[in-house]
Amino acid sequence: MSGHRRNLFAVTAASFIGFTGFTLVMPFLPLYFNLLGVRDVGDVALWSGLSLGVTPALTAFLSPFWGRLADRFGRKIMVERSLVSFVLVMGATAFVTRAWHVFALRAAQGLFAGYGALTLTMAADSAPRGRMAQAIGMVQTAQRLGPALGPVIGGIVAQVVGLRHAFLVAAAFYLAAVVIVFALYDERLVREHAAEDPERDRAVTFRNVLAFENFLLMMAVIFGLQFVDRSFGPILPLYVQLLGVGTDRVALVSGILFSIAAATGAIGHHYCARLLRRRSASHVIAAASAVAAIGAAGYVAAGSVRWLFLATPLFGIAIGAGMTAAYTAAGSVIPAGARGAGFGLLTTASLVGLALSPIVSGVLGATSLRAVFLLDVVGLAILAVVVRRVMTKPGTPAPEPPLAEPTAEAA
Incomplete structure (x- = not known):
């Protein structure tokens, strides 16, 4: 296995193990609060919401900061630092005794x-x-x-081991991810690759990054796609029930639909590279947004749950392809030394979308469940039109972002 392939395997495996370890326990957090003595349903919902929301909120704020440190001191040590913290x-969560400890x-x-x-960087x-x-x-x-x-x-x-000990199993997952990155990822190869970049020594600030070609537009696209993708979570089981599925089958049907969306999204991520070899990033993103809008429209028009099983794969593949194309388009204009x-800024956009989407969906869904999917259709259609009209195509001259003088921020 070549060095570049080994590096890619290391970050892909670490991402898979880490994201698996996180969802190993977090979906069952409300049950853990029950175990800690919180009995009132409202209190359980409050503690669960606060505990699940505080991490992405802080991560969204700090991701660019950690990314800047990674540019200065190396990505590998920053990923190891993050995984060790997990x-x-x-x-430690396996040993807490109060809800506020969590x-x-x-x-x-x-x-x-x-x-x-x-890991994307x-x-x-x-x-x-x-x-x-x-x-x-792949990642x-x-x-x-x-x-x-x-x-x-x-x-x-x-x-098998109990909910409390499940957190120790999750910790073991993250430990395995640390070992994989430490043992397999060779940052020397990346430095050699970066040395070929003629712009590697440019002093680049956050303002410069935002000024790169299409970068702000791609942040908006990533926010929009993430917002739409996460809008289904709070209301899908309710919508399945509204379409006539019995109460005893709602959880099963909803779970299957969520799994279909995740699997087809992964397919979209995987095959996006092939699409980008044939079409420009603007074409792929606009087409993906339009196809996802058609999938969301299937939810709006659905008269029975069968329609959801047709619309979900279409929606999932399109969202996956659009997201990968947006990250690729943004990453291609950033010098290696500022990635x-x-x-980090792209992740901030994604996490803000992730945080706001359930709130908006919950408020809007209280009025009409179909209105949530209608908002998704409108948002995706706007994205498709804006990207096709605004996004600078490869080879089109774009204003150069101003170069910064060497400063403490750029160092």
């Missing part, structure tokens, strides 16, 4: 998380010239499949 927090640990986790963005760094889309797609596929399998594995683990900061 080992410690997951392990919240405090999740807040601490948010301060040190961010390995997801950094490492994949882009390790990719041979012209293969960035394939590398990013995003792993990040999709992990959460699809994690709850199933977690349910089995909790049954950590760049992918």
